[in-house]
Amino acid sequence: MKAALLQLTSSDDPLANLKTVSGMMEQAVAAGAGFILTPEVTNMVSMSRSHQREHLQAEETDPVLAGLREKAAALGVWLAIGSLALKVEGEERFANRSFMIGPGGEIRARYDKIHMFDVEVSETEVYRESDGFRPGDHAGVCESPFGTVGLSVCYDLRFPYLYRDLAKAGATIILIPAAFTPATGRAHWEPLLRARAIENGAYVLAAAQTGKHFAKVGKLRETYGHSMAISPWGEVLADGGTDEGIVFIELDSGEVSKARNRIPSLTHDRSYRAPNE
Numbered sequence: 001m002k003a004a005l006l007q008l009t010s011s012d013d014p015l016a017n018l019k020t021v022s023g024m025m026e027q028a029v030a031a032g033a034g035f036i037l038t039p040e041v042t043n044m045v046s047m048s049r050s051h052q053r054e055h056l057q058a059e060e061t062d063p064v065l066a067g068l069r070e071k072a073a074a075l076g077v078w079l080a081i082g083s084l085a086l087k088v089e090g091e092e093r094f095a096n097r098s099f100m101i102g103p104g105g106e107i108r109a110r111y112d113k114i115h116m117f118d119v120e121v122s123e124t125e126v127y128r129e130s131d132g133f134r135p136g137d138h139a140g141v142c143e144s145p146f147g148t149v150g151l152s153v154c155y156d157l158r159f160p161y162l163y164r165d166l167a168k169a170g171a172t173i174i175l176i177p178a179a180f181t182p183a184t185g186r187a188h189w190e191p192l193l194r195a196r197a198i199e200n201g202a203y204v205l206a207a208a209q210t211g212k213h214f215a216k217v218g219k220l221r222e223t224y225g226h227s228m229a230i231s232p233w234g235e236v237l238a239d240g241g242t243d244e245g246i247v248f249i250e251l252d253s254g255e256v257s258k259a260r261n262r263i264p265s266l267t268h269d270r271s272y273r274a275p276n277e
Helices: 014-030 049-055 063-075 153-157 160-168 182-200 255-264
Strands: 002-007 033-039 080-086 095-101 106-114 118-120 126-128 140-143 147-150 173-175 203-206 210-213 222-226 229-230 238-239 245-250
Touching: 002 014, 002 063, 002 203, 002 222, 002 229, 014 033, 014 245, 033 255, 063 080, 063 095, 106 140, 147 160, 153 182, 160 182, 173 182, 182 222, 182 229, 203 255, 238 245
Parallel strands: 002 033, 033 080, 147 173, 173 203
Antiparallel strands: 002 245, 080 095, 095 106, 118 126, 140 147, 203 229, 210 222, 229 238
16 A cells, blocks of 8 residues: 655645645545545644634534545545544534544544643743643544554654554554654654554554644744654654655555564563552
């Protein structure tokens, strides 16, 4: 299976972002891709809660989700929407929700980001994701013809037990769509992606937001880019750099079996008592 990771510089205009992604999907399919992946918050990158409240929609009415499902069906491809920011009925906070879309445009799986990015990168760069987004509470995988796909989003990357659970549930391909900050990206992005692949003997596919994101309202956001595909042995197979574009990778399920046979650590887990027990 040929996969295509779309590296985007999404703005705070959902319909403009939909147009961009739709065009890139057509390019990816023309190049032979049958599985297309987008980054975190594909529909809107915004630091303004008021702008989000005004323009975000619920899953049932979101135009980006509807448009991408329609495009996937028209092209006959699998689509992993890294995440969409969505309103949730009865909730003040939004969901940061991933979707696996089948080649008929149907939703095959959903995943709400579990771990919230509440950090102070520096004195001038502070994030409180949990102020605007409520965390999910359920991990998920999706069966596909090219392997079992494990779902996660961005900051989840720092919590290895999640990926162990996904691998134990059968995941051979792990998705880590992201909107990483430049500072943390330079220091941690590649080594953490490689570690998650090595620990679990799985492909890691990480489509990323990149660059300076245009915003009509609120503070400008900048992201790291470097969409990556990592082999089950931990090798960097592709790096998207910092420009918008498409990263292609050929997936081979035999590479998963080869890595897991060489280092069968998934069969070596043991229970133990924690230090404070």
